[in-house]
Amino acid sequence: MASKSQRVLPGFGLALGYTLVYLSLLILLPLGGMVLRTAELGFGQVMDIALSERSLAAFRVTFGASLLAAMINAFFGLIVAWVLVRYPFPGKRFVDALVDLPFALPTAVAGITLATLYAGNGWLGRYIEPLGFKVAYTPWGIVVALTFITLPFVVRTLQPVIEDIEIEVEEAAASLGASRWLTFRRIIFPAISPALLTGFALAFARAVGEYGSVIFIAGNLPLISEITPLLIISKLEQYDVLGATSLAVVMLALSFILLLCVNVLQWWTANRHKNAEPLEVAAGRAGGAQ
Amino acid sequence: MKSNRSTQEPRWVRYGLTTIGLGFLFFFLGLPLVAVFVEALAQGVPVYVEALREPETRSAIGLTVGIALAVLPFNIVFGVAAAWAIAKFDFRGKSLLITLIDLPFAVSPVVAGLIFILLFGAQGTFGPWLAEHDLKIVFAVPGMILATMFITFPFIARELIPLMQSQGKEEEEAAVSLGASGWQMFWRVTLPNIKWGLLYGVILSNARAMGEFGAVSVVSGHIRGETNTLPLHVEILYNEYNAIGAFAAASILALLALVTLVAKTIVEWRMKKETEMLNTVLAPEKTQ
Numbered sequence: 001m002a003s004k005s006q007r008v009l010p011g012f013g014l015a016l017g018y019t020l021v022y023l024s025l026l027i028l029l030p031l032g033g034m035v036l037r038t039a040e041l042g043f044g045q046v047m048d049i050a051l052s053e054r055s056l057a058a059f060r061v062t063f064g065a066s067l068l069a070a071m072i073n074a075f076f077g078l079i080v081a082w083v084l085v086r087y088p089f090p091g092k093r094f095v096d097a098l099v100d101l102p103f104a105l106p107t108a109v110a111g112i113t114l115a116t117l118y119a120g121n122g123w124l125g126r127y128i129e130p131l132g133f134k135v136a137y138t139p140w141g142i143v144v145a146l147t148f149i150t151l152p153f154v155v156r157t158l159q160p161v162i163e164d165i166e167i168e169v170e171e172a173a174a175s176l177g178a179s180r181w182l183t184f185r186r187i188i189f190p191a192i193s194p195a196l197l198t199g200f201a202l203a204f205a206r207a208v209g210e211y212g213s214v215i216f217i218a219g220n221l222p223l224i225s226e227i228t229p230l231l232i233i234s235k236l237e238q239y240d241v242l243g244a245t246s247l248a249v250v251m252l253a254l255s256f257i258l259l260l261c262v263n264v265l266q267w268w269t270a271n272r273h274k275n276a277e278p279l280e281v282a283a284g285r286a287g288g289a290q
Numbered sequence: 291m292k293s294n295r296s297t298q299e300p301r302w303v304r305y306g307l308t309t310i311g312l313g314f315l316f317f318f319l320g321l322p323l324v325a326v327f328v329e330a331l332a333q334g335v336p337v338y339v340e341a342l343r344e345p346e347t348r349s350a351i352g353l354t355v356g357i358a359l360a361v362l363p364f365n366i367v368f369g370v371a372a373a374w375a376i377a378k379f380d381f382r383g384k385s386l387l388i389t390l391i392d393l394p395f396a397v398s399p400v401v402a403g404l405i406f407i408l409l410f411g412a413q414g415t416f417g418p419w420l421a422e423h424d425l426k427i428v429f430a431v432p433g434m435i436l437a438t439m440f441i442t443f444p445f446i447a448r449e450l451i452p453l454m455q456s457q458g459k460e461e462e463e464a465a466v467s468l469g470a471s472g473w474q475m476f477w478r479v480t481l482p483n484i485k486w487g488l489l490y491g492v493i494l495s496n497a498r499a500m501g502e503f504g505a506v507s508v509v510s511g512h513i514r515g516e517t518n519t520l521p522l523h524v525e526i527l528y529n530e531y532n533a534i535g536a537f538a539a540a541s542i543l544a545l546l547a548l549v550t551l552v553a554k555t556i557v558e559w560r561m562k563k564e565t566e567m568l569n570t571v572l573a574p575e576k577t578q
Contacts, residue, residue: 205395229504233400
């Protein structure tokens with residue numbers, strides 16, 4: 001069947017050929033070239049650059065702030081997605097469309113706006129700073145910018161999954177005596193956790209590479225609030241191309257390892273889910289545990 | 291909504307969650323969006339209009355639109371070609387290919403700019419050759435186009451692949467077996483089927499192309515009036531403490547974002563309606 005229809009429809013060779021050539025020229029060869037460039041330096045020297053005090057501090061700030069932002073979004077994103085799917089309220093369609101704003105708004109605009117809002121005389125800063133908590137021009141500013149930039153990921157991966165939950169399963173759990181909270185913990189949360197994890201990972205991956213929004217609000221002090229992408233650029237501006245390349249390659253490797261972990265984790269949850277007991281049985285168990 | 295009490299949270303939980311969710315969105319989305327326009331208009335409409343009429347701002351708008359238009363045909367052709375090969379045919383290494391198409395999402399924009407410096411910069415692989423022939427790619431518009439192409443590479447393909455997979459290949463096979471040529475089949479059957487999905491991808495990729503900052507910043511060289519896109523111009527004005535100018539330029543980009551959201555919502559609505567129509571047309575046939 002497959003081989004027969006392959007002969008029926010035209011354009012396979014042309015389409016695949018073009019795809020592969022374009023992909024190689026624009027993406028694979030330039031990225032490969034960058035990795036090869038570090039070969040000029042050798043592994044030891046690349047590691048020396050990546051493990052210098054300033055680089056390590058930048059990695060810590062970048063990955064720490066990204067992790068925090070992704071966690072904030074996982075928590076609030078779950079609530080937002082749940083509210084958007086399950087509860088009626090006026091202006092819902094407007095709010096739903098607004099969730100995509102960070103994807104549509106250029107990062108530089110987000111950066112200067114958030115910096116202005118959280119600065120000492122800004123709309124939010126003037127209430128926050130008297131409490132002894134500075135956001136703008138500190139690492140907390142980075143967390144705020146990254147939270148904004150990655151906000152849609154968790155909401156958008158969760159929404160279709162929450163819509164697909166069959167209400168009958170929840171009814172079964174309730175009729176067997178499970179409380180709403182128990183049903184959430186034992187039925188709903190396991191069903192949506194792979195999507196939650198995916199959204200978290202996408203947000204984290206995007207946050208690690210972010211540059212435009214962060215530099216305006218971070219303060220950019222070396223060792224304290226300097227992110228890795230900014231360090232790459234400042235090395236480049238000092239004509240330290242090899243230093244910039246080394247950092248970029250290490251960062252690329254770290255992102256790939258992370259994505260790989262997430263893929264493995266997802267594959268594992270999907271498989272476990274597939275072999276797991278039917279939801280009705282789980283519903284019964286949740287009720288019985290009451 | 292289903293008003294079954296057994297699957298409803300208590301009222302205080304519902305109100306509490308709604309308040310927390312909407313409050314979060316208000317502080318992180320609503321407030322910044324309003325602030326852009328308030329800051330831009332802080333000294334009145336005449337000052338705002340004056341800021342927009344500055345020649346450098348206008349040339350930045352022109353370059354931003356120009357780069358977005360230059361990138362678009364590449365993304366459309368690649369998106370359609372990749373989706374055609376992946377959705378309609380079976381071959382080995384397909385999932386690897388899909389992963390590779392997503393690759394630019396995992397690469398920091400700064401790194402995306404850096405790789406083109408390494409290829410075409412003064413000390414780059416092709417640097418000496420380009421200098422000999424008096425060609426300039428990096429720190430000039432071609433490099434900015436390349437970096438934008440890299441960043442927006444996956445957008446259209448990602449929209450089209452699942453769409454074309456779900457549509458199957460029966461309609462195209464019918465057209466071909468009735469004697470349509472490859473191009474006739476494409477223009478009369480495939481394109482009408484994917485037009486909303488294609489438009490959706492174009493909207494997303496265009497928003498990213500016009501708003502891209504990191505990648506373009508690395509390869510632009512920051513030459514005022516020449517390699518300044520609107521997002522880069524926002525940065526320059528902001529760093530010169532010209533808040534009105536920066537927010538005026540930013541307000542144009544924010545308007546663009548709002549147009550993007552509206553267009554996206556309309557296309558989503560059309561796509562949903564079309565699938566619903568298809569389902570109601572097909573439903574009676576199934577029961578026969």
